[in-house]
Amino acid sequence: MSLRPRSAVQIPEATVAVARAAFPKGCLAIRLRDELGVLFSDEQFADAFPRRGGPGRAPGELALVTVLQFAEGLTDRQAADAVRGRIDWKYALALELTDPGFDFSVLSEFRGRLIEHGIEDRVFDLLLDRCSELGLLCAGGRQR
Numbered sequence: 001m002s003l004r005p006r007s008a009v010q011i012p013e014a015t016v017a018v019a020r021a022a023f024p025k026g027c028l029a030i031r032l033r034d035e036l037g038v039l040f041s042d043e044q045f046a047d048a049f050p051r052r053g054g055p056g057r058a059p060g061e062l063a064l065v066t067v068l069q070f071a072e073g074l075t076d077r078q079a080a081d082a083v084r085g086r087i088d089w090k091y092a093l094a095l096e097l098t099d100p101g102f103d104f105s106v107l108s109e110f111r112g113r114l115i116e117h118g119i120e121d122r123v124f125d126l127l128l129d130r131c132s133e134l135g136l137l138c139a140g141g142r143q144r
Contacts, residue, residue: 009038009094019091029068029088036130038094040064044126048117057102061093062110063123068092069107080104 011033023030045059068089069079082089084101114120131137
């Protein structure tokens with residue numbers, strides 16, 4: 001799998017319209033995208049992906065899938081099914097409604113690649129940085 005970075009990705013209009021109609025009050029995945037914006041760019045993971053080879057899923061997209069997967073307590077297979085079939089996830093990932101998703105094995109390959117290159121903490125660190133930038137986290141709070 002090689003890196004083919006995507007530039008700033010806009011949510012397709014059809015995806016926005018259907019997601020807003022299906023979730024008028026929002027939901028976790030929609031709020032995540034609306035309040036935090038684009039959390040991960042492909043370039044942040046460039047050191048773990050070669051420039052040559054067959055194209056793979058965007059690493060920024062896979063990083064967000066792993067965050068949503070963890071938040072909802074899903075297996076790799078369930079997370080891949082959610083990318084394929086859930087409108088709220090398609091909205092968060094800025095995918096077309098017709099996007100076919102990917103095989104569940106892609107998620108373990110992605111995590112393995114992060115570990116192999118020693119950047120397994122990057123997803124968590126980038127998420128924390130973004131939340132701190134927006135004032136959602138601050139230093140000196142009480143730990144639970």
